[in-house]
Amino acid sequence: MGKISRKPLSRIGYDFILPQFLEPGQDEYHIRYRQFGPGKDFRRLTASEIEALVKNENVADNWEDIWVSEAFDPNLVRNCHFHGRVRIGALEAYYLEFHELRIPVGLYNSTIISCDIGNYVAIKNVQYLAYYIIGDETVLFNVNEMQTTSHAKFGNGILKEGESEHLRIWLEICNENGNRKVLPFEDMLPADACLWARTRDDRELMAAFKKMTDNAFDQSRGYYGTVGTQCVIKNTESIKDVKIGSHAYIKGANKLKNLTIKSSEAAPSQIGEGVELVNGIMGYGSRAFYGVKAVRFILGENSTLKYGARLINSILGDNSTISCCEVLNSLLFPGHEQHHNNSFLIAATVLGQSNIAAGATIGSNHNSRGADGEIIAGRGFWPGLCVSLKHNSKFAAFCLLTKGDFPAELHIHLPFSLVANNESEDRLEVIPAFWWQYNMYALARNAWKYGERDQRTYKQQSFETDFLAPDTVAEMFHALSYLEEATARAFREQDHPSPEIELEGRALGKELLLERPEIADRLIIRANDMEHSAREVRLLKVTAAYRAYREMLHFYGVRTLLDLQTEGEGPVAWENLRAQFGESQREDWFNLGGQLIARADLDRMLAEIKGGDIDSWKELHARYVDLDRDYRQKNAANAYASLLELHGIDAPAVNEEMxxxxxxxxxxxxxxxxxxxxxxxxxxxxxxxxxxxxxxxxxxxxxxxxxxxxxxxxxxxxxxxxxxxxxx
Missing domain, CATH: 1.20.58 (Methane Monooxygenase Hydroxylase; Chain G, domain 1)
Incomplete structure (x- = not known):
């Protein structure tokens, strides 16, 4: 607890910026005037207005510092205490109505310290309002404390003049030891956090990211808190160092501290009863209801926290919902769903379109000497009821885990797999390509529903939601080669009454899986690199999975190329495709916050950041947009190369009949x-x-x-x- 000091009553509302932080010619209002304007539309009170205000039981230390607009009715100000310079916009005989709450325009039963108040504002029963700029037609009703400090950062990971480095707010994502921490800022995307957290070995890049964050903000002291136009804040205990956008609705919150709440008429944000938010950013159209606790967090656009959810040291991407559960030290890409009271997600990076079931404890089972483990899960991650996982584990896209306590670390690198812990046989069982074969409804609906739920108003990034995309294509090509090798190995190691086949390695596996399934189906195919244990890991239904992957790759290739066709055009000719894509090669792709980016483009972008060609987050976000413009064409080139690779043929050998x-x-x-x-x-x-x-x-x-x-x-x-x- 800090020491209580005693100062003259007449200084309340003044000295907001201490003299040592003012340049020559500046006063404590220079930033306030920049934020709200210098006050040309305000005037000082007349003697009759002061008389009326005093009659209405209002008190001011200095009536000369109470400025008003021309449309000012002193009868609409009652039982208020004013300190410092207070500027009041138009007050006339109206009331503001919101959800059947009707509050007269005016200032009532409140203590107001050095604030700028917009036109037709209703402030009633605000016990302490200090250093805020209030927008037009805003309601503040039954608020206990609402103030801003001169060093407010509004949730951004920056420092103000004279502050030491240890005061910075970091988000310790992906790992509980803090060594993947990032500095939050109000426009931060999961893509930014991913780049920052996943390139820790590049010190030059780390320095560039920190510099970009610092350069995005003014380090001067003296910024006032702001509340936008047509906001409603009612029945709330404490608001400190919070910047609130327009049309926000806050009711019954317990504590809001060091936040930016992005909100607009098109995408209003809401905070409800019992909520406590500290050191964070809320995106446009975001919501937090019913006892939510969030500390050191970023909440993406059109995302929701509710029903007692805990979000700590974590970033939740756009179009996501977390309720009733606990999420710590995690980076979650857009389209994350977690709805159950008894689930935990800790030290995880989940690449979106995910759903965490009840009872799942993802990453809470430490098995090292320190809390430094991690889990990385690809798009479409779906652990079932009561799944328990150990650090470190990694999963390909669209992995479904059956109910169970998985006793060792996992590396499931085959996409669309069902993973089961067979306790009766004491082995891990994996069915590759399970979704495609047995639950097409869920697989196809996954892509559809996340597209439908994308209700963002301000789309800073485009997201790939199709389950057939360059990232999953790369994993499926890996799966084909892996299944070929595993099948060939099983054939050579196991006794079987089969004819000798004069092939080896992948060629042998491909022959068995495509041409001799009656032999392949009898093999016991193992994959002992998928679990960190001595027990058996068995791949099931491998022949069907192999054919399923080939079907998916073929459909992806043809459909993506045909999608280049515009309405009214005739059939797409192969010669035209060949002329367009030539010698295109299949590329590696990276899921960057839900947007797929070719590895070569990513490497080039990082080099430009280190070289200073991209020196701000705004420029980096513009690059994301530029890359998205090229995505359709690059994806088509990838599909063209994928088709040729799948069928083992060169482009000139493909004719129109084929x-x-x-x-x-x-x-x-x-x-x-x-x-x-x-x-x-x-x-x-x-x-x-x-x-x-x-x-x-x-x-x-x-x-x-x-x-x-x-x-x-x-x-x-x-x-x-x-x-x-x-x-x-």
């Missing part, structure tokens, strides 16, 4: 996707145990909806028909 057959095959796959989507959902209707709680099929249909009326099933069928018609 291309036509490829398109026909892709059309068949599209129809298959539609059928599998319906079939995987049909299981829920045909399951007799799902029918137990209904008196009749009609009641079940009334509750669940008719299968054939399911909008997503119909959407998939419509897509297949459109694909077939357009490319017939």
């Amino acid at each position: 291309w036509r057959k490829w398109v026909e095959q892709a059309t068949e796959i599209s129809w298959m996707m539609a059928r599998r989507t319906k079939a995987s959902r049909q299981k829920d209707y045909d399951n007799p145990f799902r029918q137990l709680t209904y008196n009749s099929a009609e009641e079940m249909e009334a509750v669940q909806g008719a299968l054939d009326a399911n909008p997503f099933i119909r959407e998939m069928a419509s897509r297949a028909a459109e694909f077939a018609d357009r490319h017939a």
